[in-house]
Amino acid sequence: MTLEKGNKKTIRGWIFYDWANSVYNLVISSAIFPIFYDTVTTQAFLRHYNQQHGLQLEEVPEGVNVVVDFFGTQLSPSVLMSFTLSFSFLIVSILSPMLSGVADLTGSKKKFMKFFCYLGAFSCISLYWFGQAPLEVGMLSVFLASIGFWNSLVFYNAFLPEIAAPEDHDRISASGYTMGYLGSMLLLIVCLGIVMGIGKEYTNVSFILVGVWWIGFSQITYRVLPNNVYNRPKSSRVLMNGFRELKKVLKEFRTQPKLKRFLNSFFFFNTGVQTVMLMAVLYAKREIFAGKYEDQATTGLIIAILLIQLLGALGAFLLSRISTVVGNVRSLLIVVAVWIPLCVSAYFLKTPFGFYILAAGVGLVMGGTQALSRSTYSKFLPETEDHASYFSFYDVTEKVGIVFGTFFFGLMEYLTNDMRSSILSVIFFFAMGWLLLLFVPRDRTGRKSDYDEQLTTDNQTLDYFK
Template identity: 60%
Template sequence: MEKETVKHSLKGNQRVIKGWIFYDWANSVYNLVISSAIFPVFYANITESHYLKKVGREKLLPDENVMIDFFGISLSNSVLFSYVLAASFLLVSVLSPLLSGIADISGNKKRFMQFFCYLGAFSSISLYWFDPANIEWGMLSIFLASIGFWNSLVFYNAFLPEIAEPKQHDNISARGFSMGYFGSMLLLVICLAMIMLGDAAYTKYSFVLVGLWWMGFAQFTFRRLPHNIYKRDVNSGYIFKGVTELKSVFKEFRQTKRLQRYLLSFFFFNTGVQTVMLMAVVFAKKEIEWGEGGGDANLIIAILLIQILGAAGAYLMSFISSKIGNLKTLIFVVIGWMLLCIWAYWIKSPVEFYFLAAGIGLVMGGVQALSRSTYSKFLPTTEDHASYFSFYDVAEKLGIVLGLFFFGFMEYMTGNLRASVLSIVGFFAIGLVLLILVPRKESAKGRKALSKRRLQKLKEKEAESRVK
């Protein structure tokens, strides 16, 4: 009876919810400053300078790629960057289910979240010493920072169904993403002011600020999130038990027709979302006619615009979903993404790109917040939230790998980056069809299977209590 009191007293607790939301404020600076805005530009510029110095020229030739020697293999700087990120996503896809099973069986979800938070933060700080002459060490920092960010989110997201009722999930998820957009935007402005008022060499201090901001503000979250909410005992053999638990959860997951359909649709439409977000800067740098200066400052302005409207979009879609439901709202958002990708094929001027960025911002915030909360709402009554969210995470990461590969492959086949953008519409189209086919309620067979497993878990707990 005591365990039930502990478990339910946390749901709806505003102190805990605010603590959970604050991790979005803490970690989103990595996603903006390092993944999207400052580091990609820094990386492109510093590797280009190193390459030109090596070949003894001041400018690149038309259509010339910046080549990097990486462990004796010559690769273009953009290909190397995308390959390292793809490798990190693949490793996260392997690690997250295994670690989630262990976290669920041992009750150490918060400890895992802390470990990956610190791994990502310290790896971000180590980018201060990024040097193209020792590119292997620099790319290791990017690799580990990515693993830290994405793996910490698995355990972070898994807390949502434990701290709030399903009817609160949309609003809380939207508040989290909005906090993330505003927090990351604030640090980006600070970093830009430091670079513009000081010197370009100050760019490296941005990466230090990201790490300090991330793990510093995360302490607010770690103090408030509960540890071992279900009072699990950590005994020997928990790794084996964790794997067994994951297999058991996966068997249950296979019976949930609605959850399966939704996750499959999420895999496809989120592949489109993440590919657009990761490759937007590359597209803008190559395809938009910025004029003299290359448009770096204008790109940052566009990214800030996306952040501002992303926060507004998260709240807007949360409000709409409260009126017409999550699935219908997601359907409209995915259609919006399709139209934006088709429009992107034709745009050329900076003004057109600003309007495109505004549209992306609105649908980006909405689709991210609603995707997370919808999955959380569809979960069965369970104590294995980390294991369930690891499936969500695997779908997201494998989708990113597929999207990046497909994007590059289409450019390679057609020689046209705009064709790559247009081809992403296919992922949204498949996701849209699958969203339409998601059942509004769980099947009778699925409900029966879930009830059977919960009864089995209850018997196992009673047996453990008798042994003790």
């Protein structure tokens, strides 16, 4: 089966994977599971604390820090979560370039995409038993779900330059993110109905729904995306030849200064975006919805997440329109600059109302930042058939950044015993990303400019970047 560029049926099917997989990002990473995780670990700590002191307290005493035992080490639940996610992204950053070389060599992007999709979905389903099994087993499910989700995206994103022309990338990428926001919001409402209508003791049913939704709707995508787009022949010694394929692409990549400059910037600002997405709910539950606001925590956090989803879809659409007027890089400069005051305000936030205002701001810039980053990278690619390998550089840049972001978020809290100090590390990433974006050559269209031609042929410039 060959792939026709611009085929509407193929594009709609590709977009539908955002609808399928984004429920992981919302329900598991951002909304239901972080609240469930914090509740389960807090209750476990309280039971141990009561046993140890011969008490029957129903709440953790003021001034007592909640810790969990993980392989004999005492850690804050938020520190454990940030370290677990950091390690999962480290594994993804090692696996994705290796496997993408194999995928390009053998034309098996869809097979790898399906494998990691199913790994992530079944790991989400296994979270149903989180809290009943030892904590180490529960965190393994978190770890594998993260690997499955993020590795599947490497191969999914690699189809974008194959299904559409560069001038359509912004619109299609934004449509994908919009579908993802809307689909995940729909399932979140269903999960919220279970939690608030039937009872909180059924919260873990949400994790089964995520896995079933992810597997079920992804079949729409798999029906239209072909294997082996470029009819690559079968090869023996696949892994070794995959490394050779990656080495070849790396050599080509070094002659693409615009691509490298963009990835340098993307490393920093996307680290900030992903760290906010992964840690925002735990931060809000601990620092905003605590004490006198604790009874509002579940409802308040879900309202904030819904705000982010609604405005995220709007933000992705608006920024794709803005990019057609001022260009991709200028649009990213605008939106990354907005993240910095949002993080500063998060540091000083004290009330739920302020958090809702912040959530609205985050929603508007989050969807646009993600969608435009993906489409900008695809536009900057040279003419090539090795899209999975090229997108593995994008993916590795993203995942290594998240390793740093989540690790330093947890480390700042670990060292200072104050989660608010972790926000400072996030501000640094956005500021550095914005500064490095200034050095990315740009024109109004997002297509190759005259300056790009100069960069490609200027030997002194190339030597500088090597």
